[in-house]
Amino acid sequence: MSPAHQAGSEGGHPTVDQAADPLSDCTAEIVRLTGLRVQSGNRARLESHVHARLQRLGLHRPEELLQRLRPGSDSAAEERRLLAELLTTGETFFMRDRGQMQLLQGHLLPRLIEERRGERRLAIWSSACSTGEETYSLAILLHALLPDRHDWDLRLIGSDVNASALERARAGVYGEWSLRGSDAAFRQRHFTRHGWQWRLREPIRRMARFTRQDLLQADLVAADPNLSGLDLILCRNFLIYLAPPAVAAVVERLTACLRDGGLLLFGHAELGAHRPAGLRAEMYPQSVVYRKAPPLPSHPASLAPSPSSGRSSGPRSGRSPGQSSSRHPMHAPTGTRDQSRSRPASAAPSRLPPSGPLQPVSGRTRTAQPREPLQSAWVDANAGRHARALQTCRRLVEREPTQAEAHLLIGLVALELGRNHEARAALRKAIYLEPDSIAAHVHLEALQRQSAEPLAARRTRARLRQLLSHLPPDSPVPLLGDTRVLDLQARLSQFDAEPCPTT
Numbered sequence: 001m002s003p004a005h006q007a008g009s010e011g012g013h014p015t016v017d018q019a020a021d022p023l024s025d026c027t028a029e030i031v032r033l034t035g036l037r038v039q040s041g042n043r044a045r046l047e048s049h050v051h052a053r054l055q056r057l058g059l060h061r062p063e064e065l066l067q068r069l070r071p072g073s074d075s076a077a078e079e080r081r082l083l084a085e086l087l088t089t090g091e092t093f094f095m096r097d098r099g100q101m102q103l104l105q106g107h108l109l110p111r112l113i114e115e116r117r118g119e120r121r122l123a124i125w126s127s128a129c130s131t132g133e134e135t136y137s138l139a140i141l142l143h144a145l146l147p148d149r150h151d152w153d154l155r156l157i158g159s160d161v162n163a164s165a166l167e168r169a170r171a172g173v174y175g176e177w178s179l180r181g182s183d184a185a186f187r188q189r190h191f192t193r194h195g196w197q198w199r200l201r202e203p204i205r206r207m208a209r210f211t212r213q214d215l216l217q218a219d220l221v222a223a224d225p226n227l228s229g230l231d232l233i234l235c236r237n238f239l240i241y242l243a244p245p246a247v248a249a250v251v252e253r254l255t256a257c258l259r260d261g262g263l264l265l266f267g268h269a270e271l272g273a274h275r276p277a278g279l280r281a282e283m284y285p286q287s288v289v290y291r292k293a294p295p296l297p298s299h300p301a302s303l304a305p306s307p308s309s310g311r312s313s314g315p316r317s318g319r320s321p322g323q324s325s326s327r328h329p330m331h332a333p334t335g336t337r338d339q340s341r342s343r344p345a346s347a348a349p350s351r352l353p354p355s356g357p358l359q360p361v362s363g364r365t366r367t368a369q370p371r372e373p374l375q376s377a378w379v380d381a382n383a384g385r386h387a388r389a390l391q392t393c394r395r396l397v398e399r400e401p402t403q404a405e406a407h408l409l410i411g412l413v414a415l416e417l418g419r420n421h422e423a424r425a426a427l428r429k430a431i432y433l434e435p436d437s438i439a440a441h442v443h444l445e446a447l448q449r450q451s452a453e454p455l456a457a458r459r460t461r462a463r464l465r466q467l468l469s470h471l472p473p474d475s476p477v478p479l480l481g482d483t484r485v486l487d488l489q490a491r492l493s494q495f496d497a498e499p500c501p502t503t
């Protein structure tokens, strides 16, 4: 029997008028007030929660609970926290998303370290970190990359809304599930074994500190002044739980916590069609990364500089052009190009994959000597020179319309520019030409999900699952950097479990 029925049948307890289904209205209002999406699969849990809260608080109608959630109410933060714990999961593990971790290790963190070497100050925030695996993964990378870290003011903050998750994070003791996919050498190096559990070695554990933060609250910096002027923020696998207006609000809040030039990293395709203001997208094979752009007087809000503005303003980096990133090259997985059964092209030559060692995205890109137009388009896209990237790709497809990868890149750039129609058309073309292109399906699925087309998104996921079933679970997904097949499969299941947003 559902708690709704129980509540209605017991004298003195809150009663819900089932006929009028006040919970339906209540659900919409909860979404509006919190920003959290209520998936159809979560409705029963929400119903139980509302009834349990009413009982506990001695209230009678769901509206009274809503009252407690309204801005200005003293109880709003507490009710929001309880709902967040109910409607999101704490699923996480060490080195989650190998591609992003490799990008952090091989490129982003070394670049930030170089940029900050003068001041010897580095501030990194793993927001919505759950039980801390993500935060400690960063600690492990920094431990190796910054041997003189004791001479640095190194701030590595993990935060979550869930206090008990944070307690577990502070303890730094983990089970097998948190270490899935990690090999024996990794475990030996960073943990000591205690029965079935793994305890983080102290030097790593001490690098991070944890604090409770609600990303849905209005002013994060006011809540914790340590969250300002940050160099890097990770916000992965949290935005998927939010309704679009809340995604925009959280991204804006996080952006406010970054210094100019600071970086923001989300889970793949979590922003979907949302185009964040004040951030420039840098497209790496492993992931899109967002960089906070200082305001440009001539192109204040432009994400699409003209080719000349791209050259003149250039991507911003504290590094001088002579400082090459070659010390930390990105190592692309081999065989990342989608080569499987393309439609017959007009003898299309095998192009360089975008996941080859791309030239870096900062000012030094200008000195790069791309060898092929398609690679040059990827480099331009990386550096935020979207117009030029598009121009190159369009020329390519004019000459050779069956260039699936060029259509894919047009799709990605169009997505970044918020041109969803164009993105959709280009991704569809890429799929038509390469029906087995996993990368194109992944981005189309994200677009469909964000455009509230749950059935289409579900169909695309089914197709993706089919494509992935032919690949070894531990292999990298073609054209998605080092994202492994099993990571992508897990992600698809996550979306499947939450199929149809009610709003």
Ligand SMILES: C[S@@+](CC[C@H](N)C(=O)[O-])C[C@H]1O[C@@H](n2cnc3c(N)ncnc32)[C@H](O)[C@@H]1O
Residues within 6 Å of the ligand: 084, 085, 088, 089, 090, 091, 092, 093, 096, 127, 128, 129, 130, 131, 134, 159, 160, 161, 162, 165, 213, 214, 215, 216, 235, 236, 237, 238
């Ligand atoms: C799936 S976990 C993500 C963990 C980690 N970032 C990762 O990608 O592996 C989502 C986390 O978001 C947290 N969360 C939910 N609502 C939140 C909020 N309003 N503010 C901060 N964290 C929140 C949950 O408690 C949960 O730990």
